[in-house]
Amino acid sequence: MVQSASETAGGAGEAGQEATVPVPAAAGSGPISHTIFRLARLHRMLAGQLLRRIGLHPGQELVMMHLWELGARRQAELVRLMDSDAATMTRTVRRLEQAGFVRRRPDPTDKRASLIEPTAASHALRREVERVWSRLEDISTAGLSDDERTEALLTLERLEQNLVQAAVSSPDTTAEQ
Structure with missing residues (x-):
């Protein structure tokens, strides 16, 4: 079953927007991570x-x-x-x-x-x-306003900073914290 963005994010997305790939139940604890995966895949495909x-x-x-x-x-x-x-x-x-x-x-x-x-x-x-x-x-x-574009960029940069910091602090990011 393909879940909508609002279902996988606990109602945070707009109703009716469908995910492009099925969201496995195991990804339920990481809706942002799963969305990043899907977004990166689609972005690279379109860029290609x-x-x-x-x-x-x-x-x-x-x-x-x-x-x-x-x-x-x-x-x-x-x-x-x-x-x-x-x-x-x-x-x-x-x-x-x-x-x-x-x-x-x-x-x-x-x-x-x-x-x-x-x-x-x-x-x-x-x-x-x-x-x-x-x-x-x-x-x-x-469809994004200038303010939404700015906010999206700031959020993505913050996510990147978090991941860079995690990679630098712990080369083995799979280890239990």
Whole structure:
């Protein structure tokens, strides 16, 4: 059975708004966590649909945003900036390189390392990425007033801060507190 947002949140949502996936009973003690999961899944899916039209996969546009803003970077720095892992970043950079959006060049200060830099082709892509992000924002916040958008952003940032703090304080977040 698919429960509405108001049923899973104990009546806190608007009646008639249906969840997109069934809410298992075990998730009843974590309605916000389950909603975050669903929201993130849908957001990534829609981002993927929009990005595919311009030849990118989700996450690649974020790497490009950093490169456009900061210029050439070592892959290890991209890993840190994206809070990623080395294997994922290697695949991402390889795909961006194959698509012609980045190139590698030797790091002049460390011959063992290379720098990843955006190509001219990627600079032409920047405006399209900005349009995709604007469209994604519009879709995600449709029907919200400016005040509601501000409040949503503040709430999401607070949730992020809580999770970052928990991850930093306890690397094993599954341990009993």
